[in-house]
Every structure is written in C-alpha cells, then in structure tokens.
Amino acid sequence: MKRLSGVVAILMLVLIAGCTSTPVRNPLAQWHGSPNHEPRRARIIVLHHTAMDSAEGALRTLQTRNAGGPVSSHYLIGDDGRRYQLVADDARAWHAGSSRWSGIGDLNSYSIGIELDNDGREPFSEPQIQSLLVLLADLTGRLGIQPHLVVGHGDVAPTLKDDPSVWFPWQRLAQAGFGLWPREVLGTPPVGFDPWLALRVVGYDLRDPEAALVAFHRHFRGNEARTWQPGDAEILHDLQLQLMDMPAVPGP
Known part of the structure; x- marks a missing residue:
C-alpha cells in the first residue's frame, strides 16, 4: 500500500509540473x-x-x-x-x-x-x-x-x-x-510652466528632444510636427494634472 501511495504521489507531481509549464x-x-x-x-x-x-x-x-x-x-x-x-x-x-x-x-x-x-x-x-x-x-x-x-x-x-x-x-x-488623453476643457498652464518637463512626466524619453516631441504630436495631435504648436502646453498641463491625481504605479 505504501508503495502504491508513493507511485500516486509521483504521478501527481508529474501532472502538477506539466500544468505549471503549460x-x-x-x-x-x-x-x-x-x-x-x-x-x-x-x-x-x-x-x-x-x-x-x-x-x-x-x-x-x-x-x-x-x-x-x-x-x-x-x-x-x-x-x-x-x-x-x-x-x-x-x-x-x-x-x-x-x-x-x-x-x-x-x-x-x-x-x-x-x-x-x-x-x-x-x-x-x-x-x-x-x-x-x-x-x-x-x-x-x-x-x-x-x-x-x-x-x-x-x-x-x-x-x-x-x-x-x-x-x-x-x-x-x-x-x-x-x-x-486630454480632457475637453483645458485649463491655462501656470506661469513658468515647462512643457519639456511635462513631456518627461507623461513618460517620454528626452534624450532626443525633437524625436520625443514628434512622438507626442503623433499621439495627441495627429501630426508629426517637429516644433511646439499652439495648444501643446495646455494639453501637457492637463495630462500632467491627470497623472498627479492617479495612484502611484507599482515598480517593475
């Protein structure tokens, strides 16, 4: 009986191992x-x-x-x-x-x-x-x-x-x-607002600032402009505010 129980235990371990590798x-x-x-x-x-x-x-x-x-x-x-x-x-x-x-x-x-x-x-x-x-x-x-x-x-x-x-x-x-995504009603950024800093807060890598700006425009403006456009600061300010209101993201 003990030998049979041992065989059953081994078979169960094999089945469990098979399941965990699927x-x-x-x-x-x-x-x-x-x-x-x-x-x-x-x-x-x-x-x-x-x-x-x-x-x-x-x-x-x-x-x-x-x-x-x-x-x-x-x-x-x-x-x-x-x-x-x-x-x-x-x-x-x-x-x-x-x-x-x-x-x-x-x-x-x-x-x-x-x-x-x-x-x-x-x-x-x-x-x-x-x-x-x-x-x-x-x-x-x-x-x-x-x-x-x-x-x-x-x-x-x-x-x-x-x-x-x-x-x-x-x-x-x-x-x-x-x-x-920016909300429909956008507020006015405060005096001294830094759009580059906000771009970094949103998540963009600024090691190549122009490429990051193009990526931002592609995502949020539907174009690939390489320079700042009217309305960019308002959008970034709103995105930054939304992120500040969210719970902290767990680390990797």
Whole structure:
C-alpha cells in the first residue's frame, strides 16, 4: 500500500509540473505559438502596426524572424478583428526593442505587445478597434495593468519607430477608458510652466528632444510636427494634472 501511495504521489507531481509549464493562453484569441520569448511580468501595453499587407504575413514573421532577427508580440489583431496570441502573457516577447517609458528601459520585460494588421498608411478598421477594446479590457483587468498605461511603439522608441501611425484613434481608446488623453476643457498652464518637463512626466524619453516631441504630436495631435504648436502646453498641463491625481504605479 505504501508503495502504491508513493507511485500516486509521483504521478501527481508529474501532472502538477506539466500544468505549471503549460503557457498561459487567452481564450479570446487563437494560439499561434512563437518560440521568441522569455519569462517576465507586464506593467504596460505597447501597441504596434505591422507595416505589412496581411495578418497572415505578419504571423509568419512573428513566428520566425525578419531581416533584423527574431521578433514576436503577445497578440496580433487582424483587420477583420480576429485575435491571435503568439506568446503567453507571462512571457517576454521581443516587440519593443530599444525603448524607454517613464524612465524604465527594457520594456520587453514589463510590457504586453499587441500588433495591429495595418500598413501604417490607412485608418484602422472598426472591427479591429472593437476587438482591441475587448482585449484591452481583458488584459488590464486580469493582469492588473493600469488602464492609462497603453502607449504606442513610437511613444516608447521615438527615435526608431512611428507606429501605430497618425491614423490610430487614441481618443477613441481613451473614451473607452484606455490610455491617456486630454480632457475637453483645458485649463491655462501656470506661469513658468515647462512643457519639456511635462513631456518627461507623461513618460517620454528626452534624450532626443525633437524625436520625443514628434512622438507626442503623433499621439495627441495627429501630426508629426517637429516644433511646439499652439495648444501643446495646455494639453501637457492637463495630462500632467491627470497623472498627479492617479495612484502611484507599482515598480517593475
């Protein structure tokens, strides 16, 4: 009887070990596993556009490699709204590259990457945005990611990337509760207000100030102006006030 009990115990340990090694898969998306990942935990969501002609082509790239080496993301959303998961939520996908937000580098270790099937030269489809909103609600709720920490690849890597392009509807996401967006009524910044300091408070890396300013304009103004524009200070002042009213974000 003791020998039988020992065998049962061993079998249970094997089963438990098998369960703990199984990737966490989201039932909201089809699993298309990619080997390009490492363990980690997420605190921010980074949005991309694929800059390719089809979701199928993007899937192949995200499961293999491109000219610069292996790449992956946690999710891909097709133009038709279909969701694919390539990397488990608790694994480190290779999507953000050299990036920085709010003073934190190596964002691959702390982010969820979502690729959107879009070539960067056209509006994003309604089914795709609706599907993205469903996924964002799931991820922020289930993983405890603060809803305002949804940013673009161009925001976190302003010298290298411009996705998800000026066509992306950031205001639409904010209306659904995701990302940061200025309120309709903007106050007047106080005397001595420093827009560069506010840009840093929002999260932008100022090692290349012009690139950071372009990324800000792309996200919040729908253009890629390289110099300060009328209304920028009011927007940054409002974003800064919103962040000051939020609870502290846990460290990585």
